[in-house]
Amino acid sequence: MTTQLIESLTEIVGSKGILTGEDVSQRPDGWMNAPQCKAKAIIRPANTDELSAVMKLCHQNDQTVTTHGGMTGLVGGAITSEQDIVVSLERMRNIVEIDTQNRTLTTEAGVTLQTIQEAAEADDLFYPVDLGARGSATIGGNIVTNAGGNRVLRYGMTRDSVLGLEAVLADGTVISSMSKVIKNNTGYDLRQLFIGSEGTLGIVTRAVLRLRPKPRGEATALVAVERFSDLSKLLSLAEGGLSGGLSSFEVMWNDFYSLVTSFERHKAPLDANSPFYVILETQGKSDEAEQARLEELLGEALEQELISDAILTQSVSERDKIWAIRDDIEALFSLSPIHGFDISLPIPAMEGYLENLRTDLLARWPESRMIVFGHLGDGNLHVIIGKVSYDEKHELDETVYRGLAPLGGSISAEHCIGHEKKPYLHHSRSEAELALMRTIKQALDPKMLLNRGKIFD
Amino acid sequence: MTTQLIESLTEIVGSKGILTGEDVSQRPDGWMNAPQCKAKAIIRPANTDELSAVMKLCHQNDQTVTTHGGMTGLVGGAITSEQDIVVSLERMRNIVEIDTQNRTLTTEAGVTLQTIQEAAEADDLFYPVDLGARGSATIGGNIVTNAGGNRVLRYGMTRDSVLGLEAVLADGTVISSMSKVIKNNTGYDLRQLFIGSEGTLGIVTRAVLRLRPKPRGEATALVAVERFSDLSKLLSLAEGGLSGGLSSFEVMWNDFYSLVTSFERHKAPLDANSPFYVILETQGKSDEAEQARLEELLGEALEQELISDAILTQSVSERDKIWAIRDDIEALFSLSPIHGFDISLPIPAMEGYLENLRTDLLARWPESRMIVFGHLGDGNLHVIIGKVSYDEKHELDETVYRGLAPLGGSISAEHCIGHEKKPYLHHSRSEAELALMRTIKQALDPKMLLNRGKIFD
Numbered sequence: 026m027t028t029q030l031i032e033s034l035t036e037i038v039g040s041k042g043i044l045t046g047e048d049v050s051q052r053p054d055g056w057m058n059a060p061q062c063k064a065k066a067i068i069r070p071a072n073t074d075e076l077s078a079v080m081k082l083c084h085q086n087d088q089t090v091t092t093h094g095g096m097t098g099l100v101g102g103a104i105t106s107e108q109d110i111v112v113s114l115e116r117m118r119n120i121v122e123i124d125t126q127n128r129t130l131t132t133e134a135g136v137t138l139q140t141i142q143e144a145a146e147a148d149d150l151f152y153p154v155d156l157g158a159r160g161s162a163t164i165g166g167n168i169v170t171n172a173g174g175n176r177v178l179r180y181g182m183t184r185d186s187v188l189g190l191e192a193v194l195a196d197g198t199v200i201s202s203m204s205k206v207i208k209n210n211t212g213y214d215l216r217q218l219f220i221g222s223e224g225t226l227g228i229v230t231r232a233v234l235r236l237r238p239k240p241r242g243e244a245t246a247l248v249a250v251e252r253f254s255d256l257s258k259l260l261s262l263a264e265g266g267l268s269g270g271l272s273s274f275e276v277m278w279n280d281f282y283s284l285v286t287s288f289e290r291h292k293a294p295l296d297a298n299s300p301f302y303v304i305l306e307t308q309g310k311s312d313e314a315e316q317a318r319l320e321e322l323l324g325e326a327l328e329q330e331l332i333s334d335a336i337l338t339q340s341v342s343e344r345d346k347i348w349a350i351r352d353d354i355e356a357l358f359s360l361s362p363i364h365g366f367d368i369s370l371p372i373p374a375m376e377g378y379l380e381n382l383r384t385d386l387l388a389r390w391p392e393s394r395m396i397v398f399g400h401l402g403d404g405n406l407h408v409i410i411g412k413v414s415y416d417e418k419h420e421l422d423e424t425v426y427r428g429l430a431p432l433g434g435s436i437s438a439e440h441c442i443g444h445e446k447k448p449y450l451h452h453s454r455s456e457a458e459l460a461l462m463r464t465i466k467q468a469l470d471p472k473m474l475l476n477r478g479k480i481f482d
Numbered sequence: 483m484t485t486q487l488i489e490s491l492t493e494i495v496g497s498k499g500i501l502t503g504e505d506v507s508q509r510p511d512g513w514m515n516a517p518q519c520k521a522k523a524i525i526r527p528a529n530t531d532e533l534s535a536v537m538k539l540c541h542q543n544d545q546t547v548t549t550h551g552g553m554t555g556l557v558g559g560a561i562t563s564e565q566d567i568v569v570s571l572e573r574m575r576n577i578v579e580i581d582t583q584n585r586t587l588t589t590e591a592g593v594t595l596q597t598i599q600e601a602a603e604a605d606d607l608f609y610p611v612d613l614g615a616r617g618s619a620t621i622g623g624n625i626v627t628n629a630g631g632n633r634v635l636r637y638g639m640t641r642d643s644v645l646g647l648e649a650v651l652a653d654g655t656v657i658s659s660m661s662k663v664i665k666n667n668t669g670y671d672l673r674q675l676f677i678g679s680e681g682t683l684g685i686v687t688r689a690v691l692r693l694r695p696k697p698r699g700e701a702t703a704l705v706a707v708e709r710f711s712d713l714s715k716l717l718s719l720a721e722g723g724l725s726g727g728l729s730s731f732e733v734m735w736n737d738f739y740s741l742v743t744s745f746e747r748h749k750a751p752l753d754a755n756s757p758f759y760v761i762l763e764t765q766g767k768s769d770e771a772e773q774a775r776l777e778e779l780l781g782e783a784l785e786q787e788l789i790s791d792a793i794l795t796q797s798v799s800e801r802d803k804i805w806a807i808r809d810d811i812e813a814l815f816s817l818s819p820i821h822g823f824d825i826s827l828p829i830p831a832m833e834g835y836l837e838n839l840r841t842d843l844l845a846r847w848p849e850s851r852m853i854v855f856g857h858l859g860d861g862n863l864h865v866i867i868g869k870v871s872y873d874e875k876h877e878l879d880e881t882v883y884r885g886l887a888p889l890g891g892s893i894s895a896e897h898c899i900g901h902e903k904k905p906y907l908h909h910s911r912s913e914a915e916l917a918l919m920r921t922i923k924q925a926l927d928p929k930m931l932l933n934r935g936k937i938f939d
Contacts, residue, residue, distance in 0.1 A: 128718075201914070206860075207861055210678055210892075210895065212907060254583070266767050267766075308726075371584040372584045404584070433663070435665070437666075437668050438663070438665035438667065457655055458657060461657055
């Protein structure tokens with residue numbers, strides 16, 4: 026049965042389009058510590074028509090399919106079982122068109138984020154979504170996980186940059202909604218079904234992305250803040266005072282800042298005595314203009330006593346040094362074993378939540394360390410917990426997540442649910458919501474073939 | 483049967499919660515020339531629980547339900563039949579909470595847009611969606627039609643301002659996704675199902691809206707442009723040069739500008755000899771700062787010969803006079819009978835499309851007049867066609883819409899499909915897309931009770 030299916034699939038995609046045996050088992054199912062791929066075969070279609078034929082065949086044969094993109098996800102969304110075949114879009118890597126007048130980029134889903142950013146830049150335009158895994162993460166993966174990153178505050182998540190898309194359903198039907206316009210109120214917005222659905226409702230094959238004008242200059246500052254309540258006041262002041270130019274508002278709690286700057290590779294630009302540090306970045310007309318605007322803003326913030334100290338960077342190297350503090354995830358490994366959490370909650374609830382969490386952690390794990398940083402403007406915190414054994418991960422997960430539901434928080438701001446967060450989804454979603462999700466899954470993929478076992482069972 | 487149902491419904495909502503007889507038939511089913519309401523009764527629940535009980539009963543009785551909001555739609559989305567009952571949210575008019583620190587507003591769906599704007603402003607915040615019908619249109623109606631307006635360029639459509647929502651399904655199930663956070667990647671984004679679905683998948687009862695910092699100043703200019711291709715160059719220059727501050731970029735074709743300014747109530751601020759006129763508006767830190775930024779931008783645009791003339795307004799009254807030209811829909815009635823179209827298409831395709839349309843119109847209706855203006859930055863044009871008889875509307879509709887599909891255009895940028903545009907939906911959506919929409923409708927409302935006959939049959 027399987028042999029025959031593999032033969033028929035090979036007829037569709039050709040020998041270049043299929044991997045079996047060691048070519049499969051030597052690939053990992055994800056990033057860092059991921060298990061090896063257990064699937065029967067990896068199918069690599071060259072185009073949407075081939076994928077459509079592949080899915081038709083899989084549907085006829087009740088064959089489950091897991092999709093692989095750039096394999097940079099953090100929640101086990103690409104994990105396979107022995108029953109699966111994998112569809113990888115690694116041969117669909119063409120940028121189809123850049124329309125500079127309409128400011129859109131049409132692409133196949135296997136293209137990496139970085140390639141898209143560079144292609145936009147070559148035409149003096151800008152694709153605003155950015156994240157650390159840009160060199161490997163594919164745009165298809167970005168879309169099905171609704172990727173966020175550092176500039177959500179100004180430009181939104183991936184959802185906000187997708188004007189059109191094409192997807193192949195579980196039965197091979199091609200849904201082509203390749204709109205190039207921002208406004209299109211003609212019936213249900215089918216894009217939204219696929220964005221953020223982790224490949225469980227369809228396989229995204231192509232997309233039309235919205236590009237923006239390339240920022241011509243920027244300015245960056247690091248400031249110290251003494252009270253939590255001043256953070257949101259500073260955010261409002263910055264959004265108002267920079268007239269829409271604010272592109273980042275990254276907060277580091279003292280635990281984070283003092284740990285990272287204790288390493289010799291960094292020179293702390295500000296003393297580590299304040300409870301909060303914020304990186305403010307503005308993008309706009311020219312370095313000089315942005316510098317002037319940010320300087321004026323910092324003056325106002327000092328006057329209003331929202332900040333106690335500030336550094337406005339004067340060069341690219343100074344700016345890079347500040348971002349290097351924020352991006353130094355390696356420093357956190359000094360607290361190994363470490364566990365990363367990606368949560369969101371309303372800003373007024375953050376302080377109390379973190380205080381309770383710290384108390385709970387220390388009561389249960391007196392040696393534990395809690396380190397917090399994140400995109401405050403989006404309500405998104407990254408909480409890193411160190412010095413807790415991997416064996417106790419489930420108990421730790423429950424400890425972190427259980428306080429979120431009463432506050433309207435989310436157990437996954439950016440990283441989705443995948444396989445790993447599935448047991449905790451009930452913390453963020455009601456029974457009625459889960460039932461409606463299942464209704465939709467059932468309607469689009471009644472045989473449960475696509476990414477089976479991801480999000481829910 | 484009906485009498486008994488009405489009695490049971492009255493038990494749920496009380497006598498204040500139901501209208502029958504003349505109280506129903508004297509209400510129109512929409513705006514301007516709308517027919518009278520034909521429904522058996524208008525049910526006015528006081529809260530979500532009542533509505534849930536109402537829908538449960540309707541579902542048991544196979545009773546169709548049309549939803550009424552502020553009745554300002556333009557596509558017959560609220561039209562009733564003799565078989566219907568109407569659900570109106572006119573008694574659900576409470577703003578539940580404004581969270582100034584998190585910058586969110588939680589509201590019942592029957593509150594008008596203007597009330598929401600004013601409530602936000604009273605707390606020194608800003609709800610950015612704005613449109614002419616603000617005094618009557620409800621936020622529930624805005625959400626289910628994904629309303630746009632004049633500031634989409636900067637702040638997006640209603641979809642981009644809804645963080646959470648609650649809806650009642652056809653069978654009475656309450657789906658409460660009242661998230662107050664921007665980032666929430668936990669399974670399917672159920673909000674998106676209801677936003678823009680014209681009430682066919684559920685009745686929106688409450689929402690959490692994202693508020694923005696209140697702009698502290700603004701500046702407005704009117705410029706003349708000689709070539710179509712310069713419009714998108716000017717747009718890029720303005721978006722880049724104003725560093726995210728650009729809030730409107732409204733284009734008026736010469737036909738529009740010269741017609742409107744021929745009325746004595748306007749004094750043309752610029753000669754009517756240019757093919758295009760653009761209103762640029764920027765919002766930000768202070769009137770002075772925005773004025774200075776816009777002035778500098780106009781200087782660059784003149785230098786690059788993207789504009790041939792410009793006026794930077796110096797007072798609120800000058801600004802209002804310029805917007806009064808753009809907003810003078812009354813002037814268009816001088817070409818009665820008139821027909822309004824709300825289309826979108828990629829910017830590079832606009833010029834050719836309009837040229838072909840003008841040729842087709844004049845060939846078929848030599849007396850006809852075509853007037854164009856719109857939100858160019860969003861790819862959204864309003865095309866007004868005058869001097870064509872109402873009897874020939876269907877042929878006119880086909881003439882306008884048939885050219886859009888090959889260009890990737892949309893027959894409805896902002897105004898949705900409703901009842902009126904249903905025959906033309908195939909111009910914007912493929913068979914596969916329509917089939918998928920029906921699959922979703924079938925999954926959520928298998929008895930087709932909600933807004934039956936809207937979007938598709």
